[in-house]
Amino acid sequence: MLRSDPIKVKEILKHYKYEQSSLIHILQDIQVEYRYLPKETMLFVARELKIPLSRIYSVANFYNAFSLKPKGKHLISVCLGTACHVRGGKRIAEEVERTLNVKSGETTPDLEFTLETVNCLGACALGPVVVVDGHYYGQMTSLKMKKLLSSSKGGRGNGKNEKDNKS
Amino acid sequence: MLRSDPLKITIDGIETEVEKETTILQLAKKLGIEIPTLCHHDAISTYGACRVCTVEVGIPRSGGGKRTRMVTACNYPIRDNGLNINTKSERVLAVRKMILELLLARCPGVKRIQDMAKEYEITESRFPIENPEEECILCGLCTRVCQEIIGKSAISLVGRGFERKVLTPFDEPSEDCIACGACAYVCPTGAIKIVQEDGKLTIKNWKTSRELAKCLECGEYVGSEAVLQYIKERVSLPEDIFKLCEKCRRKKLQKELITTGK
Incomplete structure (x- = not known):
């Protein structure tokens, strides 16, 4: 289980010079560090930056990039946009749900995988598309998905689906 | 602070002079013109969430014509000479009716919204009621x-x-x-x-x-x-x-x- 470590958070805060206006950057860095925003970390940030906790909670809830629940090591995004849907994206999503025993938006208890469904990744020609840890996999089938899942497990992953990962 | 000259504007046919940056709602209150509000309080910053105070504003254009816009009176600061504000035009009433109907669908049990809607001859909303217990309009x-x-x-x-x-x-x-x-x-x-x-x-x-x-x-x-x-x-x-x-x-x-x- 990931524990939030105040030294790490202090480093992040110091990096942004304890600026109240850098709240989103700070939360983003915390999200990268822990793959979610732990409650005690939000309390700590509120205290250190002298920002009301209610405001931080509101910001953390507003943006999709922030999660209040721990996310898995590997982020799986299954596209259910029109083109992918027509080509069977729904079946791929169901395959993942069955294999990992989670629903869309949920994380496996071992914190390996987080499944989410998205409504178009702009790669319709590849449909049905699945993105795992920033890699695009086109023309997916249930069988390919199964293989992909078993090969991802245990791998390092970063829990992020950004193509070029900074820092 | 330097005071700028008062602006000449018209509101509901009344020609008047007003200090720059006054909101339409403030001006209307001063003249005794009633504009309904839900999310406004004089002591608290305006937010324009409930939209009930929507009025019609004619803004003069450089070419001589006018551009008509629907704005929320509570947070619209008067900045132009020759503004023509209408708080009771047909368009205003139609918009306000629609807003009240939507609010009534969200909060069917709230007396204040029911009464307000009744003033605009709305007793029932044609929109689906999601939660009959809901009372919050999220005005903040x-x-x-x-x-x-x-x-x-x-x-x-x-x-x-x-x-x-x-x-x-x-x-x-x-x-x-x-x-x-x-x-x-x-x-x-x-x-x-x-x-x-x-x-x-x-x-x-x-x-x-x-x-x-x-x-x-x-x-x-x-x-x-x-x-x-x-x-x-x-x-x-x-x-x-x-x-x-x-x-x-x-x-x-x-x-x-x-x-x-x-």
């Missing part, structure tokens, strides 16, 4: 009074779209909330419920309870302990003010005046 007036007037920021608007709600952080009992009840006082729809039981004041919406202080003389409840403490920290007033209820304080003062007067 409670969050603003808590931040601006009380200075506690115990609550905020949380979530997006139809999941939006007013909540305390993590939807748990709040440490910041002192149960002052300002939120319930300003709420236009009465969505915030406060109950008093077992010597405690509980704001149900925020799941927060605070002990009530008793008057040392008569034993009546004076107010939430946390509120008294908070006031004590901010103002310098004699200690006994915080220990007595309003009536006993007056009695005591009376006695003092009589004895010193002799």
Whole structure:
């Protein structure tokens, strides 16, 4: 289980010079560090930056990039946009749900995988598309998905689906 | 500060002069023109959430023509000469009717919205009612009074779209909330419920309870302990003010005046 470590958070805060206006950057860095925003970390940030906790909670809830629940090591995004849907994206999503025993938006208890469904990744020609840890996999089938899942497990992953990962 | 010349504008056919940056609502109030509002309070910053105060504004263009726009009167500062404001045009009434119908669909049980809608001849909404118990219109007036007037920021608007709600952080009992009840006082729809039981004041919406202080003389409840403490920290007033209820304080003062007067 990931524990939030105040030294790490202090480093992040110091990096942004304890600026109240850098709240989103700070939360983003915390999200990268822990793959979610732990409650005690939000309390700590509120205290250190002298920002009301209610405001931080509101910001953390507003943006999709922030999660209040721990996310898995590997982020799986299954596209259910029109083109992918027509080509069977729904079946791929169901395959993942069955294999990992989670629903869309949920994380496996071992914190390996987080499944989410998205409504178009702009790669319709590849449909049905699945993105795992920033890699695009086109023309997916249930069988390919199964293989992909078993090969991802245990791998390092970063829990992020950004193509070029900074820092 | 340098005062600019007053602007010449027309509102509902009345020609008048107005200081720059005055909002349409302020001007209308001064002239006795009624504009309905829900999410507005004179002491709290405007937000334009309820849209009920929508009016029609004709803005003169450089070419000589006019551009007509629908704006919320509460947060539209008057900045142009020759503005033509209409608070009761057919278009305004149509828009306001629509807004009230939508509000009525969200909060079918709220008396204030029902009454307002009735004034515009709406008794029923043709839109589906999601939750007949809903009373909050998400105007955020409670969050603003808590931040601006009380200075506690115990609550905020949380979530997006139809999941939006007013909540305390993590939807748990709040440490910041002192149960002052300002939120319930300003709420236009009465969505915030406060109950008093077992010597405690509980704001149900925020799941927060605070002990009530008793008057040392008569034993009546004076107010939430946390509120008294908070006031004590901010103002310098004699200690006994915080220990007595309003009536006993007056009695005591009376006695003092009589004895010193002799």
